[in-house]
Amino acid sequence: MATIREVSRLAGVSPATVSRVLNGTTPVADTTKERVLEAVATLEYKPNAFARGLATNRSGGIGITVNQVSSPYFGAFIEGVEQVVRAAGLHLMVSSGFADAKAERDSIEFLLERRCDGVVVQAEGLSDDDLIDLVQQGPAPVVVFGRRIAEIEDRCVVTNNELGGALATRYLLDHGHRHIGHVTGPLSYPDARERLHGYRRALEAAGVAYDDRYTVESNFLEEGGAQAVARLIARAPELTAIFFANDQMAAGGMRTLREAGRDIPNDVSVVGYDDVFLARYLTPTLTTIRQPLVDMGRAAAHLLLERLGHVGREVVRRFDPELVERQSVARIAR
Amino acid sequence: MATIREVSRLAGVSPATVSRVLNGTTPVADTTKERVLEAVATLEYKPNAFARGLATNRSGGIGITVNQVSSPYFGAFIEGVEQVVRAAGLHLMVSSGFADAKAERDSIEFLLERRCDGVVVQAEGLSDDDLIDLVQQGPAPVVVFGRRIAEIEDRCVVTNNELGGALATRYLLDHGHRHIGHVTGPLSYPDARERLHGYRRALEAAGVAYDDRYTVESNFLEEGGAQAVARLIARAPELTAIFFANDQMAAGGMRTLREAGRDIPNDVSVVGYDDVFLARYLTPTLTTIRQPLVDMGRAAAHLLLERLGHVGREVVRRFDPELVERQSVARIAR
DNA sequence: TTGTACGCGTTATCAA
DNA sequence: TTGATAACGCGTACAA
Numbered sequence: 001m002a003t004i005r006e007v008s009r010l011a012g013v014s015p016a017t018v019s020r021v022l023n024g025t026t027p028v029a030d031t032t033k034e035r036v037l038e039a040v041a042t043l044e045y046k047p048n049a050f051a052r053g054l055a056t057n058r059s060g061g062i063g064i065t066v067n068q069v070s071s072p073y074f075g076a077f078i079e080g081v082e083q084v085v086r087a088a089g090l091h092l093m094v095s096s097g098f099a100d101a102k103a104e105r106d107s108i109e110f111l112l113e114r115r116c117d118g119v120v121v122q123a124e125g126l127s128d129d130d131l132i133d134l135v136q137q138g139p140a141p142v143v144v145f146g147r148r149i150a151e152i153e154d155r156c157v158v159t160n161n162e163l164g165g166a167l168a169t170r171y172l173l174d175h176g177h178r179h180i181g182h183v184t185g186p187l188s189y190p191d192a193r194e195r196l197h198g199y200r201r202a203l204e205a206a207g208v209a210y211d212d213r214y215t216v217e218s219n220f221l222e223e224g225g226a227q228a229v230a231r232l233i234a235r236a237p238e239l240t241a242i243f244f245a246n247d248q249m250a251a252g253g254m255r256t257l258r259e260a261g262r263d264i265p266n267d268v269s270v271v272g273y274d275d276v277f278l279a280r281y282l283t284p285t286l287t288t289i290r291q292p293l294v295d296m297g298r299a300a301a302h303l304l305l306e307r308l309g310h311v312g313r314e315v316v317r318r319f320d321p322e323l324v325e326r327q328s329v330a331r332i333a334r
Numbered sequence: 335m336a337t338i339r340e341v342s343r344l345a346g347v348s349p350a351t352v353s354r355v356l357n358g359t360t361p362v363a364d365t366t367k368e369r370v371l372e373a374v375a376t377l378e379y380k381p382n383a384f385a386r387g388l389a390t391n392r393s394g395g396i397g398i399t400v401n402q403v404s405s406p407y408f409g410a411f412i413e414g415v416e417q418v419v420r421a422a423g424l425h426l427m428v429s430s431g432f433a434d435a436k437a438e439r440d441s442i443e444f445l446l447e448r449r450c451d452g453v454v455v456q457a458e459g460l461s462d463d464d465l466i467d468l469v470q471q472g473p474a475p476v477v478v479f480g481r482r483i484a485e486i487e488d489r490c491v492v493t494n495n496e497l498g499g500a501l502a503t504r505y506l507l508d509h510g511h512r513h514i515g516h517v518t519g520p521l522s523y524p525d526a527r528e529r530l531h532g533y534r535r536a537l538e539a540a541g542v543a544y545d546d547r548y549t550v551e552s553n554f555l556e557e558g559g560a561q562a563v564a565r566l567i568a569r570a571p572e573l574t575a576i577f578f579a580n581d582q583m584a585a586g587g588m589r590t591l592r593e594a595g596r597d598i599p600n601d602v603s604v605v606g607y608d609d610v611f612l613a614r615y616l617t618p619t620l621t622t623i624r625q626p627l628v629d630m631g632r633a634a635a636h637l638l639l640e641r642l643g644h645v646g647r648e649v650v651r652r653f654d655p656e657l658v659e660r661q662s663v664a665r666i667a668r
Numbered sequence: 669t670t671g672t673a674c675g676c677g678t679t680a681t682c683a684a
Numbered sequence: 685t686t687g688a689t690a691a692c693g694c695g696t697a698c699a700a
Contacts, residue, residue, distance in 0.1 A: 001473070003677060014687045019679060029685060046447050050393070051677030053384035054692045060448075061427070069416060070409030070628075072611065079404040082430060091448055093395070094428050096416060113380050114394075114425055139335070251615060277406065281585060283617035294404075337693060348671045353695055360696095363669060385693030388676045 002043040011039035022047065053115065062304060063111030063119040065095045065104065066145075072277045073293065074122065077145065080297020081120055088305055090117070101125030112139055118304040122146050124189075141307035143300045148190060148318075157300045157317050161191050164289040164321040165198020166205075168243045168271040171287070171323055173206045176332035177241040177269060180208075183228040183253060185220045185245040192220075195245045195273065214239065218249055225249025229256040240268060240332055247272040247279050247288055254282060254328075265330035275324050284327035291321050336377035345373035356381065387449065396638060397445030397453040399429045399438065400479075406611045407627065408456065411479065414631020415454055422639055424451070435459030446473060452638040456480055458523075475641035477634045482524060482652075491634045491651050495525050498623040498655040499532020500539075502577045502605040505621070505657055507540045510666035511575040511603060514542075517562040517587060519554040519579040526554075529579045529607065548573065552583055559583025563590040574602060574666055581606040581613050581622055588616060588662075599664035609658050618661035625655050 008015040013032055020026045021036040028036075039045070053059050062085045066074040078094065085092050095111055097104035104123045111119050119138075122145040123131065135142045135152045148158045172180050182199045185192030200210050213236050218224035225244060229252070232239065244250035250272035254264055262268045264284060272279060272288035279286040302315045342349040347366055354360045355370040362370075373379070387393050396419045400408040412428065419426050429445055431438035438457045445453050453472075456479040457465065469476045469486045482492045506514050516533045519526030534544050547570050552558035559578060563586070566573065578584035584606035588598055596602045598618060606613055606622035613620040636649045 004679095005677080015678080016680085016687060016689095017685090020686090023679080025679085027685070032685085048388070048677050049447070049449050050384045050387035050391075051692090052679075054382070054388055054677080054694090055679040057384075057692080059384070068413065069403075070406060070413040072404060072406045072409065075404035075406070075409045078428075079402065079430070082403060082428065086429070086444075091427050091429070091444065093425050094412075094416065095420070095425065096413070110420075110425065113383070115383050277611055278615045281612040281615040338695095339693080349694080350672080350696075351670060354670090357695080361669070366670085382693050385676090386695080388678090388693080389695040391676080 001048070002045040004045070004047070007036070007039045007043055007045045010043060011035045057115075058117050059115040060090050061093050061114065061116050062090050062301070063093045063095065063108075063114070063116035064121075065097045065107040065111065065119070066122040067097055067099045067124060069094060069096055073274060076293035077122070077297040077300075080294035080299075081301045082297075083294075084298050084301035084305065088301075088310055090305075097123055097125065099124040101127075101130075105130075108134065116140060117308055118142070120145060120300050120304060141304055143303045145296065145300055146191070154317070155303065157296050157303065157319075159291045159296070159319045159321050161194035161321075162198040162201065164273060164291075165195035165243070165245075166202040167198070167321065167323045168273065168289055169199045169202035170206070172241045172243065172269060172271060172329065173202065173208070175241075175269065175329055178208055179214070179236070179239045179241070181214045181216070181232045181236065181239045181242040183225055183232070183242060183244045183249050184215060184217050185249075187217055189220075192217075192245055199243060211236075218245075220246050220249060222248045222252035225252030226256045227252075229253035230260075233257070233260060233262070241270070241329070242268060243271045243273075245273050247274045247276050247286060250286055250288070250328075251278060251282055254286075265328050269329040269332075271323075271329060279324070279326070282328070287326045287328045288324050289321045290324045292319050295319060335382070336379040338379070338381070341370065341373045341377055341379050344377060345369045391449075392451050393449040394423070395425050395427050395448070395450050396635070397427045397429065397442075397448070397450035398455075399431045399441040399445065399453070400456040401431055401433045401458060403428060403430055407608065410627035411456070411631040411634075414628035414633075415635045416631075417628075418632050418635035418639065422635075422644055431457055431459065433458040435461075435464075439464075442468065450474060451642055452476070454479060454634050454638060475638055477637045479630065479634055480525070488651070489637065491630050491637065491653075493625045493630070493653045493655050495528035495655075496532040496535065498607060498625075499529035499577070499579075500536040501532070501655065501657045502607065502623055503533045503536035504540070506575045506577065506603060506605060506663065507536065507542070509575075509603065509663055512542055513548070513570070513573045513575070515548045515550070515566045515570065515573045515576040517559055517566070517576060517578045517583050518549060518551050519583075521551055523554075526551075526579055533577060545570075552579075554580050554583060556582045556586035559586030560590045561586075563587035564594075567591070567594060567596070575604070575663070576602060577605045577607075579607050581608045581610050581620060584620055584622070584662075585612060585616055588620075599662050603663040603666075605657075605663060613658070613660070616662070621660045621662045622658050623655045624658045626653050629653065 004015045008018045095107040097107045104125045118141040144156045216228040218228040272286045275288045275290035279288045338349045342352045429441040431441045438459045452475040466485045478490045550562040552562040606620045609622045609624035613622045
């Protein structure tokens with residue numbers, strides 16, 4: 001590997017000048033610039049990332065921590081982040097948090113020790129206060145994905161969950177349903193609460209009274225969805241539709257419905273949330289709410305780059321989900 | 335951020351001694367060691383990764399490039415790699431190749447420029463020769479995932495595709511099937527060829543003649559599977575079972591079968607390959623061949639660490655797939 | 669067992 | 685517009 005000194009010798013200039021040509025920090029005469037670039041080319045010179053980091057105190061790396069790399073949900077998000085980070089000539093360091101506060105803390109610390117210039121955090125174990133601390137005290141800019149925290153709202157990339165809940169519910173109402181159940185996620189999660197609010201808001205807007213027998217709290221897991229539906233249909237057999245706060249629970253719930261002899265969508269219509277991979281493969285295919293994850297990843301990256309002094313374009317921080325129409329909802333006979 | 339010099343001052347020793355304590359390179363008296371560690375703790379000293387890299391010429395980073403981060407298939411593999419890399423105190427840099435030779439080349443170069451200590455490569459665009467070159471000439475150790483290349487076999491982590499193909503076929507034979515079709519992947523891919531060999535071998539072993547009307551080449555995509563099945567049942571309506579070289583094609587093929595009025599599994603049994611996420615969500619759930627992706631990721635990482643002088647445990651480089659029994663295969667009436 | 673002093677390759681400051 | 689030169693923070697011969 002050639003060094004800057006060898007390049008400078010070949011070009012007949014000082015190392016400083018080579019650095020100036022490469023970084024564009026100071027004007028350099030056109031003729032010398034040419035000579036330098038030629039020398040760079042013939043020696044296939046690549047700046048040493050360590051030396052550069054030592055001198056500038058910047059690594060050219062962005063860190064990202066998510067629950068689990070192998071989840072298609074987070075995978076799509078990471079993909080968006082990578083696109084932008086890569087296009088900016090930076091690189092991405094990943095680290096998993098596994099929805100556990102300690103692991104998440106370790107993960108973030110790990111990335112920060114590696115002197116990432118900025119970090120994208122998706123965390124479920126850490127508290128809001130932890131994240132506020134991190135954003136406000138941390139040694140590098142931080143962007144938070146999937147949590148809306150008032151104190152650091154300008155660093156949060158989120159979707160409008162309430163709108164998502166309302167979209168799902170309104171779609172069912174539009175198909176004539178009036179007895180609509182809702183299986184929520186853990187209500188300790190803001191996402192779950194907001195989707196519930198959206199559900200209620202849509203019902204009210206349509207003049208349908210909210211009945212709390214129609215709502216069951218669950219856990220965002222397939223098995224939880226299955227159990228929740230069992231309770232729901234025992235308690236309120238008149239339901240003709242169920243809105244699930246994520247697709248996994250919808251998958252479990254659909255299984256229970258089928259086992260109970262209810263046809264989907266003709267006896268009971270179903271709407272999910274997230275549009276993860278499996279939604280297209282359920283039978284019937286699942287009508288669900290899609291979050292623009294790749295776009296959100298791109299936005300998170302842009303938000304970070306903005307803080308790092310890259311040219312800032314306007315960044316959207318709150319994304320509107322949209323409904324993906326498939327075959328799990330039927331129009332009800334009046 | 336504290337430096338090694340500040341630590342040394344607080345502990346009343348030289349910077350060199352601090353370095354020795356932290357790296358364990360040279361014996362240090364117990365009492366001084368204690369003083370140093372105490373100073374490290376109170377100052378919350380973290381070594382500067384750049385300075386360390388500059389001095390040692392190692393980054394403490396492992397690079398990985400895969401087709402697409404958001405695919406659950408590669409996600410699982412990445413997860414395995416991350417587990418091991420992280421446990422070794424190193425970090426992971428990811429970069430996507432998108433099955434395109436140029437993008438893959440860029441990706442790898444990018445990682446190497448960032449001075450990764452080693453790189454895990456999953457590539458579909460690059461030729462065998464490209465990879466051999468990279469492994470033999472590259473500036474850092476390289477491990478290849480999912481391709482078996484004779485010249486660099488000790489750097490390849492693969493599954494036994496032929497065994498997988500045989501497992502699938504034998505399972506169908508055991509269920510009484512004698513007219514078994516096979517939808518292959520692109521036969522330019524070794525994976526696809528090997529699975530086909532496994533299929534033929536199992537047929538021969540059972541004394542069933544191979545009939546080339548029963549084999550259709552396709553493209554590993556859902557749509558391709560759908561079209562392949564259309565051709566297959568037109569040409570050989572007597573088929574009672576089909577083995578697909580991946581799950582995506584099986585999903586497409588099942589759709590075609592259903593549209594043609596064939597019940598699965600009672601009219602036609604189906605076996606897939608990969609056990610990706612969707613296999614559990616098809617109707618009926620898909621019997622398929624599972625590759626131990628997380629384990630393979632771990633193995634790839636271990637193989638790399640071995641080259642980097644970490645304690646080498648015995649590493650398995652060739653993994654046996656296993657059959658996952660679900661509901662897409664029925665016993666045939668004799 | 670410990671300390672001194674140099675080198676790693678770059679960028680930034682200052683002077684010319 | 686350019687060149688010397690001093691950081692940046694660590695590891696490691698070499699000497700003690």
